[in-house]
Amino acid sequence: xxxxxxxxxxxxxxxxxxxxxxxxxxxxxxxxxxxxxxxxxxxxxxxxxxxxxxxxxxxxxxxxxxxxxxxxxxxxxxxxxxxxxxxxxxxxxxxxxxxxxxxxxxxxxxxxxxxxxxxxxxxxxxxxxxxxxxxxxxxxxxxxxxxxxxxxxxxxxxxxxxxxxxxxxxxxxxxxxxxxxxxxxxxxxxxxxxxxxxxxxxxxxxxxxxxxxxxxxxxxxxxxxxxxxxxxxxxxxxxxxxxxxxxxxxxxxxxxxxxxxxxxxxxxxxxxxxxxxxxxxxxxxxxxxxxxxxxxxxxxxxxxxxxxxxxxxxxxxxxxxxxxxxxxxxxxxxxxxxx
Amino acid sequence: xxxxxxxxxxxxxxxxxxxxxxxxxxxxxxxxxxxxxxxxxxxxxxxxxxxxxxxxxxxxxxxxxxxxxxxxxxxxxxxxxxxxxxxxxxxxxxxxxxxxxxxxxxxxxxxxxxxxxxxxxxxxxxxxxxxxxxxxxxxxxxxxxxxxxxxxxxxxxxxxxxxxxxxxxxxxxxxxxxxxxxxxxxxxxxxxxxxxxxxxxxxxxxxxxxxxxxxxxxxxxxxxxxxxxxxxxxxxxxxxxxxxxxxxxxxxxxxxxxxxxxxxxxxxxxxxxxxxxxxxxxxxxxxxxxxxxxxxxxxxxxxxxxxxxxxxxxxxxxxxxxxxxxxxxxxxxxxxxxx
DNA sequence: TGTTAGCACTCAACGATGACGAGTGCTAAC
DNA sequence: GTTAGCACTCGTCATCGTTGAGTGCTAACA
Numbered sequence: 257x258x259x260x261x262x263x264x265x266x267x268x269x270x271x272x273x274x275x276x277x278x279x280x281x282x283x284x285x286x287x288x289x290x291x292x293x294x295x296x297x298x299x300x301x302x303x304x305x306x307x308x309x310x311x312x313x314x315x316x317x318x319x320x321x322x323x324x325x326x327x328x329x330x331x332x333x334x335x336x337x338x339x340x341x342x343x344x345x346x347x348x349x350x351x352x353x354x355x356x357x358x359x360x361x362x363x364x365x366x367x368x369x370x371x372x373x374x375x376x377x378x379x380x381x382x383x384x385x386x387x388x389x390x391x392x393x394x395x396x397x398x399x400x401x402x403x404x405x406x407x408x409x410x411x412x413x414x415x416x417x418x419x420x421x422x423x424x425x426x427x428x429x430x431x432x433x434x435x436x437x438x439x440x441x442x443x444x445x446x447x448x449x450x451x452x453x454x455x456x457x458x459x460x461x462x463x464x465x466x467x468x469x470x471x472x473x474x475x476x477x478x479x480x481x482x483x484x485x486x487x488x489x490x491x492x493x494x495x496x497x498x499x500x501x502x503x504x505x506x507x508x509x510x511x512x513x514x515x516x517x518x519x520x521x522x523x524x525x526x527x528x529x530x531x532x533x534x535x536x537x538x539x540x541x542x543x544x545x546x547x548x549x550x551x552x553x554x555x556x557x558x559x560x561x562x563x564x565x566x567x568x569x570x571x572x573x574x575x576x577x578x579x580x581x582x583x584x585x586x587x588x589x590x591x592x593x594x595x
Numbered sequence: 596x597x598x599x600x601x602x603x604x605x606x607x608x609x610x611x612x613x614x615x616x617x618x619x620x621x622x623x624x625x626x627x628x629x630x631x632x633x634x635x636x637x638x639x640x641x642x643x644x645x646x647x648x649x650x651x652x653x654x655x656x657x658x659x660x661x662x663x664x665x666x667x668x669x670x671x672x673x674x675x676x677x678x679x680x681x682x683x684x685x686x687x688x689x690x691x692x693x694x695x696x697x698x699x700x701x702x703x704x705x706x707x708x709x710x711x712x713x714x715x716x717x718x719x720x721x722x723x724x725x726x727x728x729x730x731x732x733x734x735x736x737x738x739x740x741x742x743x744x745x746x747x748x749x750x751x752x753x754x755x756x757x758x759x760x761x762x763x764x765x766x767x768x769x770x771x772x773x774x775x776x777x778x779x780x781x782x783x784x785x786x787x788x789x790x791x792x793x794x795x796x797x798x799x800x801x802x803x804x805x806x807x808x809x810x811x812x813x814x815x816x817x818x819x820x821x822x823x824x825x826x827x828x829x830x831x832x833x834x835x836x837x838x839x840x841x842x843x844x845x846x847x848x849x850x851x852x853x854x855x856x857x858x859x860x861x862x863x864x865x866x867x868x869x870x871x872x873x874x875x876x877x878x879x880x881x882x883x884x885x886x887x888x889x890x891x892x893x894x895x896x897x898x899x900x901x902x903x904x905x906x907x908x909x910x911x912x913x914x915x916x917x918x919x920x921x922x923x924x925x926x927x928x929x930x931x932x933x934x
Numbered sequence: 935t936g937t938t939a940g941c942a943c944t945c946a947a948c949g950a951t952g953a954c955g956a957g958t959g960c961t962a963a964c
Numbered sequence: 965g966t967t968a969g970c971a972c973t974c975g976t977c978a979t980c981g982t983t984g985a986g987t988g989c990t991a992a993c994a
Binding site for chain 1: 955956957958959
Binding site for chain 4: 619621622623624635639640642643653656657658659
């Protein structure tokens with residue numbers, strides 16, 4: 257038995273309808289809503305074949321059919337092939353990004369929000385850790401009271417700051433002198449090296465110990481943060497709007513999984529392709545067997561981040577893929593600009 | 596009919612049991628679980644009186660009784676009175692705050708997480724806007740490429756930064772010179788004034804226009820952000836664990852309300868007391884009539900922020916109040932330190 | 935006068951039952 | 965190969981009796 261043109265059309269019709277209605281599709285429904293040109297009985301025969309081939313499933317004998325993971329896979333593969341030719345427009349994406357000169361973290365946050373709003377699904381971005389980041393500049397800014405803001409900028413454009421205590425008599429110029437000195441000595445070194453170097457300086461005495469320790473602590477904190485993947489998520493409880501999660505227990509299980517960092521990262525980490533779609537079992541996780549994940553990747557610095565959505569297997573793949581593709585490309589461009 | 600000692604004991608027993616089990620409490624249950632010293636029949640008579648007085652409600656005639664908002668009010672008032680004498684210990688709170696030298700926003704985020712984890716409710720913090728913030732320092736830090744990080748520190752210790760484009764030839768010293776000049780001219784002025792002043796400078800020409808515009812834009816953005824209340828929230832979908840929200844529709848309504856900024860702010864804004872408890876109707880919102888909000892306030896700079904939880908009327912008030920009290924006091928101390 | 939045992943009554947929850955209808959699979963005719 | 969017809973399946977929904985927790989009332993008791 258082979259998947260001929262008519263079977264494909266019927267399957268496609270079922271998938272489209274099911275994505276829209278979330279209810280099992282019967283043979284008559286198809287003749288009503290699509291112009292296949294044959295009677296329900298014929299459709300039934302074809303559907304029976306499609307079930308045999310593993311593309312359709314029957315919740316029970318007297319219900320309609322529901323697409324299987326295999327069906328979605330076929331559907332998405334054809335979709336992707338068809339999209340290659342298309343030139344995706346920027347649609348409504350622009351309105352989310354109209355601010356200028358955003359910092360990296362803001363860009364990611366904005367992108368995740370945009371995806372969640374546009375797809376009504378849960379959007380997640382993951383930035384893989386960069387353990388070997390190097391310091392580019394280091395600057396102390398006076399703060400009210402006897403403290404200062406320590407700002408560290410890395411070569412990949414990541415910025416972190418923290419408040420440290422300093423001696424009261426250090427004014428803007430004095431702080432700048434220290435900043436210059438520290439930058440000259442530390443620029444180009446990795447965050448880990450810096451910690452060791454500063455301990456050595458401190459042991460030799462001389463400079464303001466509090467400042468040195470402050471820098472070391474922030475460097476340590478940054479090194480820790482930077483070596484960990486960072487996550488942005490938005491729209492987690494969008495899934496409550498999907499009938500497949502109308503069972504509270506399921507919804508809770510889904511949300512709990514999203515809350516566990518490692519699980520989320522392993523779910524959402526992208527492959528090498530610009531767009532990757534993993535459907536149901538392909539996720540390799542029994543608890544997520546009726547979910548799908550679509551990922552796009554983007555470049556920032558020398559690295560690859562992942563932007564994606566997670567939701568029920570029944571999701572509007574075409575729209576999701578288009579949205580993710582557009583936004584991830586936009587992100588890559590913005591990051592290129594920032595550098 | 597008056598609320599004598601025995602009625603109070605029975606009411607209190609009902610509330611305690613109900614908070615624990617979430618199921619209507621019957622007369623026999625009370626005699627089984629509490630040592631009131633009278634028979635179920637007597638309890639029934641008392642319960643009938645309590646219902647008459649408005650402290651108890653009957654979901655239907657053959658179910659047990661459920662405490663009314665009025666009952667919780669009484670319960671909480673007595674609780675607060677009893678707590679005055681107590682010296683609250685720091686319990687497990689410390690483990691959340693062991694990082695040193697946190698920035699304001701981090702402290703708030705940490706606090707909200709701590710509250711949510713400890714109470715298993717939805718925790719929210721609100722920092723009221725400070726429209727009249729003044730600039731304390733302003734500093735440009737070199738970034739890779741032809742851009743710089745602009746950092747603005749306000750007199751209340753709020754820090755914001757953004758990346759701006761500058762001429763390629765500006766090195767660290769040049770940027771510092773500009774920073775000094777700008778700080779000298781702008782320090783002490785409000786964010787709004789600064790925008791006007793910079794437009795004037797720019798019109799006169801001379802200095803690096805891009806820098807001036809960058810500073811103006813960031814000042815504008817900060818002014819906008821600062822004049823708005825800022826919100827931190829954690830544990831929104833904790834409510835899915837409460838049987839009162841086992842109705843998906845209710846859960847969704849609750850979550851939607853939390854997502855609407857203005858509604859959330861109006862719900863969570865605290866009064867002047869260190870701890871405020873608003874129960875059911877007292878919130879003045881029909882859609883939240885079976886929820887309660889407990890708020891604590893904390894000081895930061897000259898301002899008052901609010902830290903609170905929102906959840907079903909049936910919440911463990913004693914524990915919630917204690918937790919909020921401890922953490923809000925801790926926050927006030929930390930903010931005093933930072934300054 | 936307050937307390938208690940007894941008893942009739944109420945009503946949500948639960949399970950069984952049957953009608954309904956959407957949908958299937960099979961067969962025979964076209 | 966397609967289609968009409970028909971028997972069959974099975975989830976959904978409404979109905980109905982049963983069960984049990986809990987109440988309110990009354991009368992007896994201390």
